[in-house]
Amino acid sequence: MAGVYFDELTIGQTFRHEIRRTITETDNVWFSAITHNPALLHLDEEYCRTQTEFGQRLVNSAFTLGLMVGISVGDTTLGTAVANLGWDEVRFPKPLFHGDTIRVETEVLELRDSRSRPDAGIVTFLHRAFNQRDELVAHCRRSGLQRKRPAASVA
Structure with missing residues (x-):
């Protein structure tokens, strides 16, 4: 198990996740298609080139959110x-x-500590994603119910 237990976490503790991910056109188009998001900003290169300030397609923000949180899972939860x-x-x-x-x-x-579950606690994480130029591109607060370390069994 890679994640940490609730009672192993401390306020202010920061994880710098080793996984990095280059986002591809396939990632963006596939995610937009399977989530039924027809926004031209994600799918229409010509529209974005001629009709937007960006001049190219944007990565779907829901994909960015999922990727940002997903990258954190191995080290945290x-x-x-x-x-x-x-x-x-x-x-x-x-x-x-x-x-x-x-x-x-x-x-x-x-x-x-969880009021209803003595074996768990509630943790609030702040996730931050940066691009290759170290510019902040996304952030969110995420709350989760996290297991506490199991009591050692007595033989």
Whole structure:
């Protein structure tokens, strides 16, 4: 198990995730298509080249959000998460384009014991994604229910 237990986390703890990902045209078009998002900003190169300030297609922001959180899972919640409770304050301060490479950092913002589950706690993470120029391209707060370390069994 790669994730960490609730009681191993500390407020202010920061994870700099090793996984980096270059976003391809296939990623963007496939994700937009399977989620039934027909936005011209993601699918129509000619429209974007001639009718937008960007001059090219933008990466679907829902894909960016999923990738940012997904990159964090191995270091934080893999095998220790009970449930994702929600995303708040999701922002995309700069666009991503085909060929951009992102890296992700995660900071622990809040910790509290669960009132209904003595074997778990609620953690709030701040995820931040940066492009290859170290520009902040996305960030969000994510809350989750995280398992506590199991009590050692007595023989």
